[in-house]
Structures are given as structure tokens and as C-alpha cells.
Amino acid sequence: MSPSHPGLVDFHAHFVTDSYIRKASAAGHQSPDGVAAWPSWSAERHIELMDRCGIDTAFLSMSSPGVHFGDDTAARALAREVNEHAAEAVRDHPGRFGLFASLPLPDVDGTLDEIAYAYDDLAVDGVILQTNTHGIYLGNPRLEPVFAELDRRSAVVFLHPTSPAGWQQTSLGRPLPMAEFFFDTARSVIDLVFSGTLERHPHLKVVVPHCGGVLPVLADRIDAFIKLFTTGSDAPDAVARFRTLYYDTAGTAFPRQIPALMKLADPQRVLFGSDYCWTPAAATETFTAAFDIAEQPEGTTWRSLTTTNAHRLLPRLATAPAQRPAGRRA
Numbered sequence: 001m002s003p004s005h006p007g008l009v010d011f012h013a014h015f016v017t018d019s020y021i022r023k024a025s026a027a028g029h030q031s032p033d034g035v036a037a038w039p040s041w042s043a044e045r046h047i048e049l050m051d052r053c054g055i056d057t058a059f060l061s062m063s064s065p066g067v068h069f070g071d072d073t074a075a076r077a078l079a080r081e082v083n084e085h086a087a088e089a090v091r092d093h094p095g096r097f098g099l100f101a102s103l104p105l106p107d108v109d110g111t112l113d114e115i116a117y118a119y120d121d122l123a124v125d126g127v128i129l130q131t132n133t134h135g136i137y138l139g140n141p142r143l144e145p146v147f148a149e150l151d152r153r154s155a156v157v158f159l160h161p162t163s164p165a166g167w168q169q170t171s172l173g174r175p176l177p178m179a180e181f182f183f184d185t186a187r188s189v190i191d192l193v194f195s196g197t198l199e200r201h202p203h204l205k206v207v208v209p210h211c212g213g214v215l216p217v218l219a220d221r222i223d224a225f226i227k228l229f230t231t232g233s234d235a236p237d238a239v240a241r242f243r244t245l246y247y248d249t250a251g252t253a254f255p256r257q258i259p260a261l262m263k264l265a266d267p268q269r270v271l272f273g274s275d276y277c278w279t280p281a282a283a284t285e286t287f288t289a290a291f292d293i294a295e296q297p298e299g300t301t302w303r304s305l306t307t308t309n310a311h312r313l314l315p316r317l318a319t320a321p322a323q324r325p326a327g328r329r330a
Contacts (some may be wrong), residue, residue: 006303007056008288009310009317011158012209012273014063015041017085023078027069033163034175035116043089047096050315053288054303055274059319060086061100061128063183064162065277068104068133068298075104079114087122098125098314100158103146105129105135111146119153125314127157131188135165138188139195156313158207161185177278182213187243189215190222191242207246207271211257215242216264239264246313248273250308251287254294258299267297271313272306302315 021038032038050058062082068075079102090097101118104110118124125168127150129138136142138159150157161181164170172181189208192198197205208215223238230236243266249258251271261270272291276284291302311317 004067006307007054008199008272008291008303009307010050010055010058010274011246011271012248012274012275013046013058013060013308014039014276015043015046015060015086015089016062016080016277016280017041017082020062020067020078020082022068024065025057029065029069033064033177034171034173035177036279040282041277042238043093043097045281046276047093047282047322050096050205051079053274053285055288055289056273056307057098059098059100059125059158059274060089061158061160062086062102063160064130065165066105066133066162067102068107070134072107072110075107076110076114078102079104079110080117083114083122083124100124100126100156102126103127103129103276104239105133105146106140106142110183110268113147115146115149115153123242125316126158126207128158128160130160130162131184132162132164137191139191139197139221141195145189147197147201151203153201155207156205156207158209159185159188160209161213168234182210185209185213186215186218189242189245190218193222193236193238194226196236198241198244199236204299207248209248209273210251210275211244211249211253212247213253214221216257227309243269245269246271246309247279249291249302250275251279253287254290258294262297267305270306271310272302 016039067078067082083101086099090099101124103114119248161184163176164184167176185208218237219242226238227235242264246269247261247265248271248323274284274288296302297305
């Protein structure tokens, strides 16, 4: 990649393993979130796609439904299993992958143990948190020790939507990623703001997926309500708080989502996301091509902007250049 056309950094990239699919399916997730079938993944196929799309580095994470299927002990073991599997891919392909570790929430003690192992033994780049786990949202007071520890580590916290409680009625039989994921993303971020979690833990670097879901459209309404229902003069400025968050562009960012996001987000906190392997390879290539052919931000390009932001957020990217084959896409 040339300086004017840099390699992308993918903050929203997923993996699955055969073992994980078997355990999730056995727990009732044969059609996860209403999707017809599980995807497949291998590091080699992922890197081939990255090379076709001009992606230097992808940060792997486990998508919905996460690792907790109702049993704390099993969730701890599954989180450890998938984290070690992804960490091996990171080691085997220097510079091509990073890792956002899965955590066995809402099991707080198990999560604190896995945070320590993930950071101290696996040297992960951050963690992934589902927007809720069995209806427990991230602003719940029981999760305060988890956020305190992540704040102590100045963690990158990648949020990912999952099925909300009551989805059987609200989804109307359609795949949940189509709309419910966007609503649950906003619901979880609103909870983090209303609960004061973000204010109490200012060192967190929170990445919101899918251009914020419906959050950019609701931001002013949320701000009005939080001021209306907060007593005294301590009501937080919700819009200002939203601007402290990072946002990835996974999915159908163009032509309508990005303009809405840019009316809310700090341009220096916008990151690229592909959503592979849950987004099939052909669609990933189409969405990435749209990133290059869309109207570009003034004075820069979406590639340059998001890559510069990624390097600022995770400086280790500058010291771990991706090992790419010759002749990759420019």
C-alpha cells in the first residue's frame, strides 16, 4: 500500500471454530440470531480476503451469541478455549491479526480471571463485550468490578450487538442482525451513559459497531431525556459523551449511515470494520470497495482517516508491520 492508499485496519472481524459451533448449537443456537447457518473460518482464507481488499490487520473477536450459554463453568472454559485459539492465529501470522478477548459475562469472578489471563498471558489488544448477556446490560451495577478492572488497564472495549430479551416478539420472524442488532447497540450505549459507567471509567476506549446502529439518529432525543430526568445540575451531556466513543463502519455504511454518523462522531474516532466472516467474502469485498469509491471526507480518504485513527488508538500497529505477499492490491 502506498502512503496515499494505506492498508486498512479492521476493527470488526470475527472468527469461529468447529468446537465453538458444536457447543453453541448444543446450547440451542443452531440458527444463531435467526441466521440460517453458521459461517466457516480459517486464518488462511481470511488473509486471502484481506489481501484482495487491501486490509493489513484484522482484530479477531467472537460475535454473538458469545460464550455464555447459561452455565458459568462452561462459559469460563469456552472463553479460554476461543481466546487461546485466536491467540495462536495472531502468533502464527505476525502483523495480520490482533485479538479482542471473549469474556464469560455475566459471571464477574470468571470474567476478572479471564481479563488477567488474556492481558498478562495472551497479550490481547482489548476485549469484546456483547451488548447484553441474558438480559443483563452493561450498565448493570453487578458489572462494576469488570469495568473498574478494564479502566485500570485502559482497555479497548469492542461492543458487539446480540439478541435482546423478548426478541421472539420484536423481530417479527426476521433475522435479528437486520434491525434488532442496531437497536440493541443503541440500548446498551444509552445504558452505559445513563448509569454513569462511562463517566466513572474515563480510561476505557469503547468501540461502537455498525456506525453506532441507530444511535446517531437518537442522540439529540437521548440528550433531551437524560437532562429531563436527571435531578439537579449534574445531567451529563449525552451528545458530548457519544463523541468520546469510537465507531466502526462495518456493514452498509454507504451511502446513508456514514453521513449520519459524521454528524455525531469525532472524525478522529472513526474506524474501519468488515464484519467478516459473518458477512460473506463477496459482500465484504463489495462493502470494502464502497469505502474507496464513495465520496471521500474533505482533505483525506476514508482509508487514510480510519487507518490513522487505528494507529493512534493502538500504537503497537506501527511497530508490527503486516507480513504481506508481494503483488497485493494497491
